[in-house]
Every structure is written in structure tokens, then in C-alpha cells.
Amino acid sequence: MGVVGRRSRLGDRKAYFRSTPDWTESMWGQVSASAAFRRLAERGLELTDGASPESRLDLEEMRSLYANLEREMPRVVKERGREEKAP
Numbered sequence: 001m002g003v004v005g006r007r008s009r010l011g012d013r014k015a016y017f018r019s020t021p022d023w024t025e026s027m028w029g030q031v032s033a034s035a036a037f038r039r040l041a042e043r044g045l046e047l048t049d050g051a052s053p054e055s056r057l058d059l060e061e062m063r064s065l066y067a068n069l070e071r072e073m074p075r076v077v078k079e080r081g082r083e084e085k086a087p
Contacts, residue, residue, distance in 0.1 A: 003027065027077045031070060038066035 003023045007016045020026070041063035048056050 024077055024081050031073045034066045034069040038063055038070055
């Protein structure tokens with residue numbers, strides 16, 4: 001299930017792309033994936049507790065990124081869904 005689908009026209013060698021009708025479902029799946037990756041980063045930070053800050057930096061950045069995606073993506077998906085339904 002993807003956000004963008006590839007289409008072609010009979011006799012035409014060009015590829016055409018468009019958003020798929022169920023793109024919001026796919027995006028909700030990404031929200032769930034973001035939560036899972038955030039939890040993995042948090043677990044990694046637990047396991048490296050006491051290690052040098054330098055060695056934990058990538059995990060902290062990963063946790064921050066996925067926490068931000070988890071927080072912001074639901075709002076964006078809802079907003080885009082409303083825009084698509086508006087006349």
C-alpha cells in the first residue's frame with residue numbers, strides 16, 4: 001500500500017504518477033511505524049544508559065525525529081484529508 005501509484009496509458013511510453021485513493025491509510029501506517037521506531041530508540045537509550053553522550057547521540061536524534069513525526073503526522077494527515085474532501 002503506497003502513497004503514490006504509477007500509471008501508464010496504452011501505447012504511451014511515459015509513466016504517470018498520482019496519489020492513490022487510500023493514501024491516508026498508508027500514512028496512518030507510517031504514524032504507527034514512527035511510534036515503533038521511537039520505542040526502539042528509547043530502548044536503545046535504556047540499554048546504553050551510562051555510555052558517553054557521543055555514543056548515544058544518534059539514538060537521541062532518532063528518538064527526537066520519530067517522536068516529532070509521531071506527534072505531527074496525525075495532524076498533517078487529518079488536515080490533508082479535509083483539504084481533499086473540500087469542494
